[in-house]
Amino acid sequence: MQNQAAFEISALQPALPPQQAVTLKVNGQEKTIKLAPWVSLLDALREYLQLTGTKKGCDHGQCGACTVLVNGKRINSCLTLAIMEEGNEIITIEGLAKGDELHPLQTAFIEHDAYQCGYCTPGQICSAVGLLAEGKAKTTADIKELMSGNICRCGAYTNIVSAIEEVIQKGGQAHE
Amino acid sequence: MNSFTYTRATTLETAVQDKASAELAKFIAGGTNLTDLMKVNVEGPNHLIDIRQLALKDITDNADGGLRLGALATNADTAYHEQVAKRYPLLAKAILAGASAQLRNMATNGGNILQRTRCYYFYDTATACNKREPGSGCAALSGFNRIHAILGASEHCIAVHPSDMAIALAALEANVNVTGQQGNRTIPFSDFHRLPGDAPHLDNTLQPDEIITSIDLPAKGFAQHHAYLKLRDRESYAFALVSVAAGLEMDGDTITEARIALGGVAHKPWRNREAEDLLTGKSATEENFKLAAAEIMREAKGYEHNSFKIELGKRAIMRALEQAVKMSNKPDSHFHRTSTEPV
Ligand SMILES: Cc1cc2nc3c(=O)[nH]c(=O)nc-3n(C[C@H](O)[C@H](O)[C@H](O)COP(=O)(O)OP(=O)(O)OC[C@H]3O[C@@H](n4cnc5c(N)ncnc54)[C@H](O)[C@@H]3O)c2cc1C
Ligand code: FES
Ligand code: FES
Numbered sequence: 362m363q364n365q366a367a368f369e370i371s372a373l374q375p376a377l378p379p380q381q382a383v384t385l386k387v388n389g390q391e392k393t394i395k396l397a398p399w400v401s402l403l404d405a406l407r408e409y410l411q412l413t414g415t416k417k418g419c420d421h422g423q424c425g426a427c428t429v430l431v432n433g434k435r436i437n438s439c440l441t442l443a444i445m446e447e448g449n450e451i452i453t454i455e456g457l458a459k460g461d462e463l464h465p466l467q468t469a470f471i472e473h474d475a476y477q478c479g480y481c482t483p484g485q486i487c488s489a490v491g492l493l494a495e496g497k498a499k500t501t502a503d504i505k506e507l508m509s510g511n512i513c514r515c516g517a518y519t520n521i522v523s524a525i526e527e528v529i530q531k532g533g534q535a536h537e
Numbered sequence: 538m539n540s541f542t543y544t545r546a547t548t549l550e551t552a553v554q555d556k557a558s559a560e561l562a563k564f565i566a567g568g569t570n571l572t573d574l575m576k577v578n579v580e581g582p583n584h585l586i587d588i589r590q591l592a593l594k595d596i597t598d599n600a601d602g603g604l605r606l607g608a609l610a611t612n613a614d615t616a617y618h619e620q621v622a623k624r625y626p627l628l629a630k631a632i633l634a635g636a637s638a639q640l641r642n643m644a645t646n647g648g649n650i651l652q653r654t655r656c657y658y659f660y661d662t663a664t665a666c667n668k669r670e671p672g673s674g675c676a677a678l679s680g681f682n683r684i685h686a687i688l689g690a691s692e693h694c695i696a697v698h699p700s701d702m703a704i705a706l707a708a709l710e711a712n713v714n715v716t717g718q719q720g721n722r723t724i725p726f727s728d729f730h731r732l733p734g735d736a737p738h739l740d741n742t743l744q745p746d747e748i749i750t751s752i753d754l755p756a757k758g759f760a761q762h763h764a765y766l767k768l769r770d771r772e773s774y775a776f777a778l779v780s781v782a783a784g785l786e787m788d789g790d791t792i793t794e795a796r797i798a799l800g801g802v803a804h805k806p807w808r809n810r811e812a813e814d815l816l817t818g819k820s821a822t823e824e825n826f827k828l829a830a831a832e833i834m835r836e837a838k839g840y841e842h843n844s845f846k847i848e849l850g851k852r853a854i855m856r857a858l859e860q861a862v863k864m865s866n867k868p869d870s871h872f873h874r875t876s877t878e879p880v
Contacts, residue, residue, distance in 0.1 A: 378540035398543035398585065401572070421573050422640055434613075434642040440572045441643065444543050445565070445587055488639065495638070497617070509773035510637025 383444050387412065388456025398444050403427045405443035406453060414454035414483045418512070425511035428484040428491070429453050435491025437510075454483035457490065465533040466490060466524065473524035477515035485511045489525045493533060501526060538575045545587045549716055549748065552588055557718055557746040559584045564748060566609060567643035569636075570652040578662055579653075579669055593647075593750055596620065602756030608647030608749040612702065613638070615646055625754055627763040627784055631705035634767045637774050647749035650703045650713070650729065653740060654696035654804075655776055657681065667693045668737045675737075683842040684778065687850070688834075689803040694737030695840065698730055698805055699776050705765060707798035707806030708782040711754050717747035730805030737804070759784030759796065764860035766853055767800075777801035779850045781857035785821075792816045792825075797833065797858070802850055809833045821862045823855065830854040 378397040385392055387410060394409045403420070406412045406429070418426030420439045427438040430452040457464035466489050469475070476482045488511045498504045504525050505518075513521065546552035556562050563582035565571050566589060574580040593609040596618050604624065606615055615621055616632035636644065658664045658676040665674035677685050677695050685695040706726050713724045730741050743749065762785035769775040780800035786793045795816040799807040812832035819825045830851040837847045859865075 398541060399538045399575075420576065422569055422637075425637065425639060428639055435639045436643045437569070437639045440567075440569045440640075442543070442565075442568065442572065442585075445568065445589070491642070492638065495613075506773055507638050510639045 381444075383447050385410070385443060385446060385451060386449065387451045388453060394443075396443060398442060400443045401439050402429070402441045402443045402446050402451070403438040406438060406451075409443075412453050412455050415487075416480055416483055418481070418484075423512075424481070424484075425488055426481050426484040428487040428511065430487055430491055433491075433494055435488050452487070452490075454487055457486065464490070465528050465531070466493075469524040469528050469533075470521070473520045473527070474517075475520040475524040476513075476517050481511060481513045481515075481517075485513065485521055489521075489528070492525065493529065498525075498529065504529075538578065539581045539583070541583050541585050543585045543587065545590050547590060549591060549593075549750070552586055552591065553716060553718060553746060553748055555584075555586050556748070562586060564588050566645040566648040567611065567640075569640050569644050570648060574653065574660075577660055579660060588748065589645075599753060604754045606646050606752045606754065608751050609645050612636070612641040612644040612646065612649055616641065624758040624760055625705075625709065626760055627758070627765055627782055628702070628705040628709060628754070630763075630765040631701045631767075631780075631782060634765060634777075634780070635701035646702070646752055649700055650706065650752070651741065651743070651749070652700055655699045656685065656696040659696060668696055668733075668740075671736070671738045678840070681842060682840040684776070684801070685840060685843050686803050687837040687839055687843060687846045688799070688807050689732045689805070690838070691733045691735065691737070693735055694733035694804065696733070696737065697801055697803060698740070699801075700806075701765070701767060701777065701780060701800060703730065704780055704782045704798045704800035704806045706752065706754075707808055708784050708796040709754055709758065710796070711752050713743075713749060714751045714753060715743060715747040715749050717744055721750075723753075726806075727808065733804045740804075757786075759786070759861075762787055762861045762864060764857040766857040766860065768849060768853055779846055779853050781850075781853045782806075783854075783857040783861040785816075785858070785861045787821070787862070790820045792819055792821055795829070795858075797829065797854060799833070799850065799854070802837075802846060807833075816858075821858070823859075826855040826858045827851075829858070 380395040380397050406415050416426040418424035422437045422440045428435050429438045431449050466486050492507050498507050562584040565585045565587050593607040595607045597605050599605050612632050616629045622629045658666045659669050664676040667675050686697045711726045713729050764783045767777045767780040777800050782798040784796040795813045812829045815829050834851050
């Protein structure tokens with residue numbers, strides 16, 4: 362069967378697949394866009410909705426740069442299709458602040474200098490928002506283990522952990 | 538990625554029918570494995586049936602004292618479920634040793650046990666792989682085979698099954714419930730995955746028209762004496778080189794029942810009943826553990842880069858058994874390593 366699948370792929374003409382209307386609810390706003398079913402949620406956010414805060418690192422679930430919240434849970438937006446997320450509540454890094462008031466984790470990341478190049482940061486922060494909501498991190502080691510899905514090429518881990526730790530200590534709740 | 542159509546299944550019946558009517562159709566659940574493989578053109582469905590709307594997310598008690606895990610319950614919801622954590626901590630630990638928090642939020646129980654191998658050559662369409670393209674050969678045999686099988690492999694395929702969850706399910710002797718056009722059937726976990734033989738393109742015994750509806754855990758959960766030991770190149774967010782799910786029933790110092798399942802070593806979760814029987818009625822000593830480990834690895838065969846797994850496997854078995862006896866595998870923590878510093 363895999364054989365056949367491979368054959369089908371090579372036999373296909375390079376034509377673009379038909380697009381369809383998909384309504385996504387991102388950061389509280391509903392937007393209808395036309396896209397092909399193969400568009401990942403990550404690409405829909407970045408290329409169709411111009412929400413470029415969410416980053417593409419590996420596109421294979423291996424780095425966490427694309428982390429967003431769907432129905433309050435952190436996920437890798439590169440491994441889900443936009444069309445699969447129709448009807449769900451999507452929150453990206455752009456949706457965390459309330460107006461000019463930053464999310465406590467955003468503030469903590471700035472105060473702790475929890476980044477260098479900043480490329481992994483939106484994913485780290487969204488992941489940390491998910492971590493807080495899950496409420497499973499009781500120790501520093503727990504934070505490290507439960508944040509392991511976010512790779513930082515610059516190695517800002519120490520400060521990332523202390524930023525998250527501070528928010529947990531202050532009883533910082535996840536964004537409602 | 539090739540072009541495909543997308544639909545959301547609303548009932549089990551329509552999902553099964555829809556799948557059967559299109560030869561290259563695939564179900565999609567969390568999407569964490571399928572989407573990835575579609576991006577590298579290893580999977581090429583022409584029709585995707587999204588099954589996440591089906592009512593298969595619940596975790597419920599079974600009449601026999603066991604627990605039923607819905608096929609669409611996420612790995613995170615399963616591992617953190619109160620009853621799973623309490624009665625089947627071995628399973629909770631195995632799940633939490635796998636992937637990342639984000640992936641576990643997406644991944645489903647059905648999808649987890651159906652995930653495909655992480656063999657580099659399976660992923661690389663420029664190389665030979667009998668699993669991806671039957672008859673093309675196996676590039677891993679003479680290639681970089683550090684992560685590959687040492688038990689139950691064949692000259693056609695030396696890939697390993699990558700799931701952590703499946704290793705615990707093998708030790709717990711779970712049953713997989715499936716529905717197809719012919720109706721329902723239950724597959725004992727040991728018959729679910731298969732060895733490669735001369736048909737490595739078949740990972741398991743699920744038929745093309747069948748959908749997994751749930752996984753049943755028998756009443757016996759080995760909550761008192763168990764361990765999930767996962768050895769890998771980095772401490773988190775990495776697949777196992779070798780993993781061991783151990784469950785023991787003890788009467789004082791005497792082992793009355795032993796279950797040992799290995800991950801990272803074979804095309805399916807690896808169990809050896811003779812080795813488990815060697816421990817039955819014996820006391821929990823290092824010598825006895827050594828005998829069991831030697832029996833499990835008796836027919837192990839290493840390749841150029843993975844022979845280290847034989848000794849590593851033996852030591853891992855012994856350590857997991859010791860941890861299971863002493864319950865030093867962090868009984869009070871979900872995680873596999875010590876975490877004592879409070880936040
Ligand atoms: C970077 C990375 C690291 C990872 N690390 C680990 C690890 O350390 N340990 C580990 O165990 N796993 C690991 N994983 C794998 C992950 O656990 C699996 O991808 C996940 O469990 C698959 O579940 P899913 O619901 O997303 O499956 P999908 O991708 O949706 O589906 C997988 C397959 O199962 C089929 N399918 C799904 N549900 C059903 C059903 N109910 N009935 C019939 N067919 C069905 C689909 O058609 C598809 O063929 C990792 C993944 C990534 C990307
Ligand atoms: S871009 Fe999604 S995990 Fe790397
Ligand atoms: S700050 Fe550069 S990758 Fe993390």
